[in-house]
Amino acid sequence: MKIRKYLASDMKEGLVRVKKDLGRDAVILHSRRVRRRGIRGFFTPRQMEIIAAVDTKPKDASLNNGAMLQRFIEKDKEMSVLTEELESLKSKVMELSAVATVNDQDEGKEKTVTRKKSSAYWRTYLEHHDLDPALLEEIFVEAESDAAGPGRMSHAKMADILKEKAAGKIICTNGCNSRTQVFIGPTGVGKTTTLAKLAARLSLQDNEKVGLITIDHYRIGAVDQLRAYSEIMELPLEVVMAPQDLFKVMMRLEECDRILVDTAGRSTGNKDQLEDLVSYIDMLLPADIHLVISATTRRQDVSYIAESFKKLKYNRLVVTKLDETNAYGTVMNSSYYTRMPLVYLADGQRVPEDLKLASELDVAGLLWRTG
Ligand SMILES: Nc1nc2c(ncn2[C@@H]2O[C@H](COP(=O)(O)OP(=O)(O)O)[C@@H](O)[C@H]2O)c(=O)[nH]1
Ligand SMILES: [Mg+2]
Numbered sequence: 001m002k003i004r005k006y007l008a009s010d011m012k013e014g015l016v017r018v019k020k021d022l023g024r025d026a027v028i029l030h031s032r033r034v035r036r037r038g039i040r041g042f043f044t045p046r047q048m049e050i051i052a053a054v055d056t057k058p059k060d061a062s063l064n065n066g067a068m069l070q071r072f073i074e075k076d077k078e079m080s081v082l083t084e085e086l087e088s089l090k091s092k093v094m095e096l097s098a099v100a101t102v103n104d105q106d107e108g109k110e111k112t113v114t115r116k117k118s119s120a121y122w123r124t125y126l127e128h129h130d131l132d133p134a135l136l137e138e139i140f141v142e143a144e145s146d147a148a149g150p151g152r153m154s155h156a157k158m159a160d161i162l163k164e165k166a167a168g169k170i171i172c173t174n175g176c177n178s179r180t181q182v183f184i185g186p187t188g189v190g191k192t193t194t195l196a197k198l199a200a201r202l203s204l205q206d207n208e209k210v211g212l213i214t215i216d217h218y219r220i221g222a223v224d225q226l227r228a229y230s231e232i233m234e235l236p237l238e239v240v241m242a243p244q245d246l247f248k249v250m251m252r253l254e255e256c257d258r259i260l261v262d263t264a265g266r267s268t269g270n271k272d273q274l275e276d277l278v279s280y281i282d283m284l285l286p287a288d289i290h291l292v293i294s295a296t297t298r299r300q301d302v303s304y305i306a307e308s309f310k311k312l313k314y315n316r317l318v319v320t321k322l323d324e325t326n327a328y329g330t331v332m333n334s335s336y337y338t339r340m341p342l343v344y345l346a347d348g349q350r351v352p353e354d355l356k357l358a359s360e361l362d363v364a365g366l367l368w369r370t371g
Contacts, residue, residue, distance in 0.1 A: 001232070003029070003053045003351055005225070014050040022054040029053050029228040051228050079353075112152035119144055121155060122162055129329035129367050130299050135336045139165045159368060167364035170332060173316065173341035174357060176202070178288045182261040182281065184312050185292035186305060190320035190346055194292060195262050196229040198344070200352035202258050203233060211256035212237045213249060215263045215280050226262055229351065243279040261287075274311060281312050289314040290343065294321045295330045302330055306337040314338070320346035323354070328366035335363075 002022060008014035011031065018026050033046040113121075119140065126136060142165045147153060181198070183191040195212070203210040212235055214226050223239050230237035236256070238249040253259055261284060263277060281289065291314035293302060317340050319331045335342050342363065348354030 001053055001351075002056055003051065003228075003232075004349065006050045006052065007034070007047045008050065009045070009047060011048050011050075014048045018050060018052040022052055026052045026054040029232075030224050032224065051225065053232070112154050115144070115147050115151075115153050115158070118153050118155050118158040119147070122158055126162070126367060129327045130333070131329040131367075132299060132303075132333050132336055135169060135332060139169060142168070163361075163364045163368065166332065166367060167360040170335040170360050170363050171341040172358040172360050172363070173343055175343070176258065176288060178286055179257065180259045180261060180284050180287035182263065182284055182287050182289045183292055183318070184263050184277065184281075184289060184309060184314060185318075186294075187264075189292045189294040189297075191292045192225050192229075192262050193349065193351060194290075194318055194320060194344065194346055194355060195260050196226070196233075197346065197352040197355040199229065199235060199260050200233055201355070202260075203235060204352075208257040209255060210235050210258045210260060211253035213240055213246075213253070213259060213261045214238075215240050215261065215277070240280070243283055246280060246283045274308060278311055285313070288316050288343075290316045290318045291334075291338065291340070292318045292320060293330065293334050295319050295325045295328065296321050297330055299329065299333055302333050303337045306334070314340060316340055317342045318344045318346065319358075322347040322366070328363075328369065331358075331363050331366060 004018075004022065006014050006017050006021075008017055014031070015028075018028070028050060030051040032049055034049045035046050036044055123136070123140060126139075131139075139162060143158070143161045146161050146165070147158060176198075181195075183195050185191055199210050199212060202208045210233075212226060212230050214223050214237065223237075227237055229235075236253060238252060240246055240249055250259070263280075281287075289312065291306070291309050291312075293305060297305065317334050317338060319334055319342065322328070322331070322345055331342070331345070342358040344355055345358045345362070346355050
């Protein structure tokens with residue numbers, strides 16, 4: 001199933017876009033009028049926000065929504081094996097082409113270069129990923145010390161050493177440890193979408209009883225997005241407007257094996273909004289608190305977000321929107337600035353397909369990934 005959100009000037013334009021994008025079988029899950037963000041929102045007409053979905057499988061009347069999502073998850077597993085193989089092939093081709101490029105320049109010379117030259121080559125290459133300079137330095141100091149000694153070296157061999165050292169700079173952790181899983185982070189990074197992806201996996205793949213909570217009283221109607229997901233997946237959803245309500249809500253979800261908590265996006269610079277969330281978080285502990293960061297975030301902003309959200313006691317990381325960038329330094333930088341383990345990587349809008357558990361080697365491998 002594909003679920004998409006659209007913003008249009010009116011319903012008519014929105015429906016044309018939905019039809020064009022998702023086809024004639026698309027259904028509208030929800031629509032509402034919203035203001036554009038920021039001060040301009042007050043001076044421009046409201047826009048129509050539409051959440052639409054379409055089944056991407058042939059219709060089968062015997063399948064309910066849950067069964068359909070289950071099928072997608074199974075398909076996803078097969079796809080991820082293929083994707084991994086493709087990624088590994090891509091990275092090998094990239095390494096070989098790096099060697100070829102240098103050899104072309106050196107026309108006819110040996111297929112190896114001095115270690116210094118190889119190191120300089122990869123330094124320039126990795127700088128494009130916007131890695132933190134201190135982190136980059138640490139990786140190179142360790143790699144060069146391993147590679148030290150007489151003789152020459154291929155770029156591919158040097159890349160392997162660097163990849164291993166880069167992998168050593170991140171810690172990944174597997175899945176859910178606590179019963180309560182909270183998602184925090186700046187606005188629009190994909191908290192709700194990631195939560196929906198995880199909810200689908202836990203309930204349909206792992207057969208867990210999942211309950212959803214949203215702590216959201218900044219944006220009127222912001223609950224609707226999660227409500228649409230909860231209805232599709234047939235999961236209970238509770239909306240909490242004040243910290244003291246949390247206790248009652250948790251009691252109502254007592255039967256659930258897992259509770260996923262969504263929060264309204266907090267503007268990183270708004271101390272009051274962040275402070276306000278602290279009282280909710282304190283009541284939810286012990287919990288896995290995921291700081292969600294978009295891979296498209298600039299290095300300086302990642303560092304600022306890591307610092308600002310510290311008071312919310314996050315203990316895990318999720319990086320989203322990997323599909324929207326070619327510079328993957330944010331993933332490593334997030335781990336470096338927060339010193340927290342990375343759990344999930346998200347690389348698309350599809351629920352539940354575009355979410356995978358992070359692994360150290362995969363993250364390091366991203367730096368050698370092409371397009
Ligand atoms: N390309 C891409 N878009 C994403 C990803 N995760 C979420 N989004 C989109 O980002 C937008 C904001 O997501 P949302 O979950 O509402 O963000 P929130 O404000 O942090 O809850 C939505 O249009 C999502 O479909 C991702 O991994 N890749
Ligand atoms: Mg949200």
